[in-house]
Amino acid sequence: MSTAHTTGPAGTHHVLMLGAGYAGMAAATQLAARTRKADVRVTLVNAHERFTERLRLHLTATGQRVAELDIPTLLADTGAHFVRGWVTAVDAQARTVRIDDSRVLRYDTLVYGLGSVTDTAVVPGVEEHAYTLDGPSDATTLADRLARLGGGTVVVVGGGLTGVESAAEIAERHPELDVVLVGRQDPGARMTARARSHLRAALTRLGVQVISGTAVTKVLPDGVELAGARTIAADVVLWTAGTRVSPLAAAAGLTVDERGRVVTDATLRSVSHPDVYAIGDAAAIRQGYGVLHGTCQSGMPTGVPGPTSRPGRGVGRRLVRGHRHRHLPGRRAARHARRPGRDQRWSGPGVQRCGPRGRHHLPRHRRRWPRHRHPQRGQPRQAPSGRRRHHPPSPDGLSR
Ligand SMILES: Cc1cc2nc3c(=O)[nH]c(=O)nc-3n(C[C@H](O)[C@H](O)[C@H](O)COP(=O)(O)OP(=O)(O)OC[C@H]3O[C@@H](n4cnc5c(N)ncnc54)[C@H](O)[C@@H]3O)c2cc1C
Structure with missing residues (x-):
């Protein structure tokens, strides 16, 4: 039988974060930085040590090499701890999470960011x-x-x-x-x-x-x-038609929408379980215009408390209370994720930031940022190695 355990001294507030995707990484590094001096331990759980750059998977699928990013290395010096494992159950009453069916971790605050995968059940074959x-x-x-x-x-x-x-x-x-x-x-x-x-x-x-x-x-x-x-x-x-989310939130009794995403208020807090927050693709975040669409561009800022955040009592408050989620355009979100001394490793060279998605559909050489607007100034994106074609100017003016 497994025993529930928390890591860290007694009395420490334990924030357990599930899923080290774009949203989870942003949330873990930001929260660890914000709570550095507080009695808070931030633990991030993910199935793999390698960070999956979903934004670049179509490059891998066409034989192009992308950087291999190691989550423990990205988290080094941030104050956030990493646990590798597959989450198999969440017990929202006991406030525990089961990993690989053998380990059980306790939490005081849970941040649920298990993302999404392609829905392969919609059509036979x-x-x-x-x-x-x-x-x-x-x-x-x-x-x-x-x-x-x-x-x-x-x-x-x-x-x-x-x-x-x-x-x-x-x-x-x-x-x-x-x-x-x-x-x-x-x-x-x-x-x-x-x-x-x-x-x-x-x-x-x-x-x-x-x-x-x-x-x-x-x-x-x-x-x-x-x-x-x-x-x-x-x-x-x-x-590539459609995604589905992990059934764990629904199984735990959290209020979910028709697609199984955790229903949150605008502060990203579960509407049914106040000690649970949800971020990224796994969350159905209500906005004035409807539910936030699941993309990295909108999901990553959910893990990055915006300028409206105010420090306050308690971890939840530090994470998102006082932060009403605002849809930040990709580059602004990237700037938030790049505060010096906070999470430079996570957002350092090699990590694909969510940019205006419109340019990612283009071949690489058409996606270069104008030098003065590039997120890592002085490091313009690599020129293409492939076949060149003549391209007229793009309407967004970014990919010249
Ligand atoms: C090819 C491709 C290109 C894309 N391009 C863009 C783009 O240009 N712009 C854009 O905005 N969006 C893009 N998207 C969508 C974007 O990738 C997602 O919206 C984004 O990754 C969601 O981030 P997330 O952190 O919520 O979840 P994810 O990135 O899905 O991360 C979830 C993490 O949780 C882990 N996990 C899941 N279940 C478990 C479990 N049970 N136990 C342990 N760990 C678990 C996963 O391994 C993963 O590491 C693209 C997607 C694809 C597939």
Whole structure:
């Protein structure tokens, strides 16, 4: 039988943070810095020691090397502690978290940031036949397959920005492959008309065939079936349409929305359990206009108390009370995450910050920041090594 234990001296307030994604890392480093002089211990639990840069997985999937970031190293000197393990249960009554079914950690305040993964259950055949981009090993498996193809068709399902980015990157890196992007809506449907037409033009230039307004009803071993029984033959199917969250929050009795995300108020606090906060993709954060969309760009600032935060009594207060979540544009969020002396390691060179997502769909050489606006001044992003094409100016002016 396992015994519940807290680490640190008696009387210490223990903040347990689950999930070291963009939101969890930002929250852990910020909270550890804010509570450095207080009797508070911050522990971050994650399945792996390696930080998964989801924003860069489509680069890995096309055989490009990205930095390997080690979470314990990123946390060094921040004051936050790291526990590697798979969270298997949360007991919100006993205020404990079970890890790997054998260890039990107690908490006083829980920060739930277990993120999301691709939903492979929506359509038959996805689980068996489609590739996904949920982690470095998925991305590497896809990269190996693409590299071995030498020709053929890749169908990318999902007209959201992950699908657009992936289709563009595959077309750019593998000109020998035919890339088809299939989605219910036009690529980047949530974007402005100008941005959408820019996406369309970029995809056309890259030779990506776009099929929108149609649903994929089944993934087959050698293609996809569309509504209306039409099929598209494919050597590879990449599924990017939709995400799901861990069932742990719902199982713990926290109030969750229809997708299983922890329902929070604007201070990120669970509406049902006041000692639980939720951040990032795992949270359904109510805003005036509705629920915050799950992206790094909106999720990372949830872990970064903004300028409206005021120090106060108690850990929860230091984390988010007094902070009403405001949607910070990516670069502002990155600046918050980069306060000198706080979390430089976490936000140091190599970490992909969430930028305006619109530019990530583009091939790398089109995404460079203007030198004077680059988040790490003096270190402009690397020039591309791949095939060059002529590109007219982009409408956002950032990717020149
Ligand atoms: C290819 C791709 C490109 C993207 N590009 C962009 C972009 O350009 N801009 C943008 O804003 N968003 C982008 N997104 C979305 C963005 O990556 C997510 O919104 C963001 O990662 C969410 O951050 P998070 O911290 O909430 O969760 P995650 O990054 O998902 O992190 C959750 C962490 O929890 C860990 N975890 C989960 N379950 C358990 C468990 N039971 N036990 C222990 N650990 C666990 C996971 O291993 C992970 O480390 C992209 C996504 C993909 C897949």
